[in-house]
Amino acid sequence: MAIYYVKSSGGSDSNDGLSVANAFATIQHGMDQWSSAQNPYELRIVNDGTHSITSTLEYDHSSTGSRPFQMYGADSSGNLYDDNSAMVTIDGSGLSNTDPMFKTTGSGMTQYRNLRFTG
Numbered sequence: 001m002a003i004y005y006v007k008s009s010g011g012s013d014s015n016d017g018l019s020v021a022n023a024f025a026t027i028q029h030g031m032d033q034w035s036s037a038q039n040p041y042e043l044r045i046v047n048d049g050t051h052s053i054t055s056t057l058e059y060d061h062s063s064t065g066s067r068p069f070q071m072y073g074a075d076s077s078g079n080l081y082d083d084n085s086a087m088v089t090i091d092g093s094g095l096s097n098t099d100p101m102f103k104t105t106g107s108g109m110t111q112y113r114n115l116r117f118t119g
């Protein structure tokens with residue numbers, strides 16, 4: 001299973017994203033790593049502050065068949081939350097009023113857990 005991490009503070013899109021210490025900085029870059037070679041794929045958004053986005057997050061199901069895209073909130077160590085008591089915030093207030101937060105191409109399942117979308 002491919003697991004990638006995103007941190008709003010201290011991450012870098014030049015990192016490999018394969019650990020919290022080497023996390024990506026942006027959600028879009030983490031989403032861009034999803035490919036047909038990864039079955040399944042999981043993107044963990046680390047709870048280290050609000051993750052602000054300023055453009056629509058896009059991903060394409062067409063090359064991944066029926067495999068789900070999974071985006072989950074994780075604690076500061078990168079561990080998944082095991083209940084709904086904690087949430088990671090993704091803030092879309094930097095988007096215009098007409099821009100969607102997400103845009104999906106192709107058909108497939110998307111799973112979100114322990115994420116709060118605001119904006």
